[in-house]
Amino acid sequence: MAGCILMAVILFSNFVSIVPYSVQLPEKAYYVANYSHHSLHSVPKDVPLQTTVLDLQQNYINILVISDFSSLPNLKVLNMSQNVLGELDCNVFSLNKELVYLDLSHNSLTIISNQCNEGLQHLDLSFNNFQSLSMCEKFENLIHLDFLGLGAEIVHRSDLRGLEHLMLITVVLELEKLSDYEPGSIQMLNTQMLRLVLPIKEMDPWIILSDALNASVSLEVSNINYTTTGIGPESFKHSRVSDMTMEKVTLTWSAMIGLFQAIWKSSVKSLTVKKVTLVGLIKREQFYYGTTSVQAVTVQNVTITKYLFSQDDVYIFFSEMNIQNLTLNHDSILYMLCPSKPSPFRHLNFAHNTLTDATFQDCHTLVRLESLILSWNKLTELSKVSFMVLNMPLLQHLDISHNSLQYEMGDECQWPGSVLSVNLAANDLTDSVFRCLPTTIKKLDLQRNQIGYISAEIVQLLALEELNLASNRLKDLPDCRPFKSLAMLNVAFNVLQSPSSEFLHSCKSVETIEADNNPFQCDCDIREFVYQEKQTSARLTKWPASYQCAYPETVKGTLLQDFRISELSCNRTLLIVLVFITVAVLALFLFCLCKYLDIPWYIKMLWQWTQTRHRNRIRSNRPQSLKQNFSFHAFISYSERDSSWVKECLLPNLEREDGSIQICRHERNFVAGKSIVENIVNCIDKSFKSIFVLSPNFIQSEWCHYELYFAHHKLFTENSNELILVLLEPIPQYLIPARYHKLKALMAQRTYLTWPKERGKQRLFWANLRAAITVNLPEADESGPFQESGERI
Missing domain, CATH: 3.80.10.10 (Ribonuclease Inhibitor)
Structure with missing residues (x-):
């Protein structure tokens, strides 16, 4: 449309x-x-x-x-x-x-x-x-x-x-x-x-104004643009106006005083004068205050055309007023005189001027003042302001916002004991300001300053109920100990990333928290903060729309109430316990697996096989070290009771059809006519390795003990490493007789091969045993050095 x-x-x-x-x-x-x-x-x-x-x-x-x-x-x-x-x-x-x-x-x-x-x-x-x-x-x-x-x-x-x-x-x-x-x-x-x-052109407006003062209870008059008037002190004596506002006023100072004097004796209780232009010279005028109905005077936006005058002639007119409320805003006043006698002022508002710390210093006449507003002025030192108001015993509200206030650590501060509310917003105050505050305050406004941290070591503000810290540099919620009565806290527009949940837990009196528009770091701390907020009676204003994640980038813009992170990521104790349980279960599983599959045995056998192959390679590179009189790859010592295993299992797996491996055994290779001891020594000397099949039967054979003794003797006298122990059956140490101390020593010091009962492990057993005895022997005479002989026991 x-x-x-x-x-x-x-x-x-x-x-x-x-x-x-x-x-x-x-x-x-x-x-x-x-x-x-x-x-x-x-x-x-x-x-x-x-x-x-x-x-x-x-x-x-x-x-x-x-x-x-x-x-x-x-x-x-x-x-x-x-x-x-x-x-x-x-x-x-x-x-x-x-x-x-x-x-x-x-x-x-x-x-x-x-x-x-x-x-x-x-x-x-x-x-x-x-x-x-x-x-x-x-x-x-x-x-x-x-x-x-x-x-x-x-x-x-x-x-x-x-x-x-x-x-x-x-x-x-x-x-x-x-x-x-x-x-x-x-x-x-x-x-x-x-x-x-009123009329713009010049005509006497006072008859019209006099009628207006009798026409209503509330009167607003604009265009009082006359430099001379015949109005007298009694002109408005019979008026019924209670609230009067004059706007766009152009008068001489003398005419202005005359108009105020007439109003002073009228029924007016509240007088507001806006956009005032004072023309002509300004000099001191007599003003009779006396008894008046006027309780409040407001003068705003005054322009002076002649600057050659005494400031005191103007300020004394206002400082001596016998009224309760005085407001002088946007009037560029430089200072204000202290009343000459105890003043009835209860509320003074001098906002938007150029007042300094020197105002009202050593002033003892503002004994009834309850509210003082000095915002938007030129105040610079907070300690001086404290002394400014020290002699105001009934002062409850102080507004010194939008100045350039600072506080240097160590400066003395003294406040009256009646102050309940202080507005320090929009200044240059830092963390130290909490060492220069009245201890009686209930409401404190510190927004838009430079506060980054609040220590517990400050003035104890035990009566404080409302604290506004918006638009500062706070990185965390303040410590609650100095604020035992705190009910409302505003920390919006700070740099809170991970606010401590301890504040919510410890500050039981807090009812309202305003913490919106902060760059929250969404992690475990913020998760705990949100959880504590739900558990406590404190209410987060503007929740949840103004509470969003700023970091990390992956969750930026997510509402805090929608942010999720696992309990495991945040609970370190739980994480440690879970890791410990996982490791323990895994270790137990691996232990059971190793036990079931006998993995240590395989590892042991592989290690032995690797070491044997390594030694053989070394020997193959040094053929001169091999004795030329070796006729056998191995001499086997065993008990006759274990002969069935030797003949049916051991020999078939070692001796090959091509004759590449020669085994020396007493049934076949002992020389007839020689003693058994002599045959044992000759066989051990003519064999590259000596294999001892150990079992409980072995330790019961006297000849096996002799064979082991001679082999052990060769081991130490020739510094050789040609002894192979094969454990056919387990031999508990306590079953080995004391005289078999050499066997005990060998089993304790040397690695031995254990005969596995499981068929799957036997292939690796034979591989290790063959690797241990495999060597190129010198060519022997066709007849061979030995002949078969009878058995031994």
């Missing part, structure tokens, strides 16, 4: 800037059609039928007809300010029975015809071109009217008679082009608040 920004289902707050507070519309769905600033010359024809709020301000519309709004039965609010309307026929809105708000200000209206809808609550016709207020007779039927804006060049009592019966809340009376005023006219209005715009 051209030129239309249609917003459906919008609450009243969305267009509160259009509808003044005086019109209370029901809170429900509204349809707003906004055509402002569209350079329109007439009301558009395509306004949605459901429109309730129509904004047509700042266009060029010069005429209205009934068809412009006849299709909008739900229209409640119409804003047509700042157009070029010249005439208005109220019948234009005859079909808009729901219309309650009509703004036609800042147009060029001169004529209004017919009566307006009686349901109107807000009607603004100010800043138009009306010659007189005679059109007010058209408003007699507006019994629901709360707000009325008027303006004319001529104001007579008779023109306002039709409004006497209306119970108005606010009346705007714009008299910028006033040329004729009948005294008492304004008093015809029955309103609670009067906003009066």
